[in-house]
Amino acid sequence: MAAPLPLEEAQARLLAMARPLPIERVPVGEALGRYLAEPLVARRTQPAADLSAMDGYALRGADLPGPWQVIGESAAGHPYAGLVGPGQAVRISTGALMPGGADMVLMQEDAARAGELLTLTGSPPVPLGKHIRHCGNDFAEGAELLPIGARIGPAQVALVLSAGQQLAPVRRKVRLAVIDSGDELAADPGRCGLHQIPASNGAMLAAMTAPWCGEVRRIGPVPDSLGALVEALDAFEDADVIVTSGGASVGDHDLIRPALESWGATLEFWKVAIKPGKPLLIARKGQKLVVGLPGNPVSSHVTAFLFLLPLLKALLGAAEPLPRAALIPSAENLAAGGDRREFARACWDGRTVTTRLNQDSGALSTLAHSNALIDRPARAPELAAGTPVPVYLIENGGIA
CATH class of the missing domain: 3.40.980.10 (MoaB/Mog-like domain)
Incomplete structure (x- = not known):
């Protein structure tokens, strides 16, 4: 045998x-928890143009230290149609399109406005483009954003959509x-x-x-x-x-x-x-x-x-299908191991891990009160409390 x-x-x-x-292609919201069967390639550039990263005023750095004449507003989804010329400024909100001619955003905390007259009261940004999200700052069209086998979680759902795709290729x-x-x-x-x-x-x-x-x-x-x-x-x-x-x-x-x-x-x-x-x-x-x-x-x-x-x-095409152990300090002394590699039911409290008392293979109550498995190798030596041990965290609703 x-x-x-x-x-x-x-x-x-x-x-x-x-x-x-x-492979099938499903709406990305239905792909949550699954794995990409093809690389995710961007079909658009993000952001597609220069955007403001702050609430303030878009203007030309060459005109510092001001003052400026406010000539309009650029709001998120409602860009200013004209150009910013010498001595001019445009009120701008976070996420709004930078108007042509402007190369900096002066934070509203660093400026004072009286009617349409804007003056500098604080310090300009260093460098001047600090408060601008430049075109392609996140990714450019044609870039590979995720590899085959990547798990689709909430952030990846948003990335697929931001990349210009509604369907995700999954198994x-x-x-x-x-x-x-x-x-x-x-x-x-x-x-x-x-x-x-x-x-x-x-x-x-x-x-x-x-x-x-x-x-x-x-x-x-x-x-x-x-x-x-x-x-x-x-x-x-x-x-x-x-x-x-x-x-x-x-x-x-x-x-x-x-x-x-x-x-x-x-x-x-x-x-x-x-x-x-x-x-x-x-x-x-x-x-x-x-x-x-x-x-x-x-x-x-x-x-x-x-x-x-x-x-x-x-x-389902996962790139890394096996679970990964983390090294977590044991809250207690651990006895020497037996002839077989053992997975002991345990509780992780966010800092240390503690074994449950009843390790019988029929003890469901112990399992239900556990959220971790301590991986003890065959013939493992005794370990003192505080020693890091390999631990698998299990999605088990365990009671800490």
């Missing part, structure tokens, strides 16, 4: 199987299927026998993956039966990714592997040297990928964070 794979090798093997989904969202399996699962949490637990993993996984999926379909709980599992897999022939929860271990009733073989899938790898989440399984049937997660809720959550979410991001 092959040894469990190291985390990074398993992640690399999974992402190497991901083929980005077809089609993932069609995901989730199969919750196990004889011990009860569909109705209010009618759960002593030998059962509520079926919660499917709902948890659907919630975790929703931002990257066009649809998430669920079946379950599916009983521990080879025929029932194959039938469930058959129901999702049009899915891009199928996620199973439970049945991926080595017990007599863990039937995911034989079910996948009967269904015609090829096992790519099984078991990763992490805790929780060792019995992770990856299989493939054609272009369809199957991610077999452990049945314990915490193991399922952690492996989904480390494998399933990066896979979905890769299918």
